Amino acid sequence: MIPDPLLPSPADGDESEAHLVKMLREDWGPDYESYLPLTRELRRLPEPLIQTAEITTLNARLTRHLQPSKTERSRWSGTLREQIAYGITLLRAELRLARYELWVASLLIMAIGVLVTVYTVQAPSVETLPFVYVAPIMAAFGVAFVFNPSADLPFEIMLACPRSVRLILLARLTLVFSFNLVIGLMSSFTLSLVRPELSLLPLITAWLAPMSFLSALAFFLAIFFKEPLIGGIGSMLLWLWQHINIPFFKAPVIIMSLDRPLLWTVTVLLGVAGLWLAGRDERWIRGSQ
């Protein structure tokens, strides 16, 4: 961990020269060559000596200044105010790490859904509105991508943090689902304003339960198969299945359920199962290190 003072500095070597040229091109454009000798000389100026002992002493000195580490248990057993502050910190951290493309894509799809609904609905029946078709799928895809070990840079955080993967995933799930919920509610409100014949409450009821169910299913499938696309596409197929009438091949009763308690129960179970599975993976990942 301690650097060898005899090792060349980052400013040495061919790679460094190429990087210098790249920087100069960025800064000076076609004139970059006239700056090359000077900047090359700048990088060759003598460097300060760094002793191994200097770093060891610094490390020991700074370690004394560190606060005693808090375990996860002690954080959670703090006062209610501390727990809330901790939860907010976790949500804020995850908010910054989440892919912004997801937010933008969700917003765009929902906006398109609202526009299509406004301009195409002739005889309003909330169950068959384009918006009601689109909202749950959009939410399911968003949620499926909260877990993406293969291409997710923030996944590094999961491996590195003393926080459990379950907690981090729960935070992400909360963020993405809340975002979808808010834009769903805003879209419904907009629709009921623009098309007064559409009542707000039935409109919300039409998409809320399917959205929650498909999101939970996408989350579960993404974790089970470790592939977010399977989560998103699996949910989309199931949703289409409900709406496309295939003879002798009826959609499962769960999703067709009109008395929504069954749908809500399965939703909660899928969410809990997804989190539980993610925790199992965490043990496997950490055990192999």
Next chain:
Amino acid sequence: MYQTLSDETVALRLQQGDHACLEELIRRYYPALKRYLYRVSGGDSALSEELAQETMLQLIKGLPSYDSGRPFRPWLYAIATNLLRNHFKRPEHRYQHDDDEAVERLPDEREPTPEHFSVAAETSRRLEAELQRLPIQQRQIIVLRYVEELPLVEIAQMLDLPLGTVKSRLRLGIDRLRSALEDER
């Protein structure tokens, strides 16, 4: 284990109580900070060591307020830059070196060596002297950009300056250095 983690992740872990991350941050940044401070302070080895250590101490103290969503490196260099600026604001440092003084002010460990008698070493001495003659605002931007290889955007964030100002100071400083060295040839 930590080598593959980003600076922000290592800082976040340290913030959360993983003390082993401190060593990793020191390993990554102490030498670079010392080099930066050394160059900007005019090759003052003792001062650069003191300020680099103070920067790391301020890092520990400021860690609870560090926002891991923001880039770590500009934050750390901003601490170092502020410390350096405060150091030079002290009354005993409120003067500019004159030309001869700047040329002669070389760090202990480089003097005298046979290399200094060569033309290359002479160029290096002149360049260092000219660098020290620049205003500190230009000097630090030049060092951050071409020695520490920081992107201009990060330098602007770090110094809390508009990007345009950073670019103009860089141009001004580099052109002054270039013309000063060309005049001597």
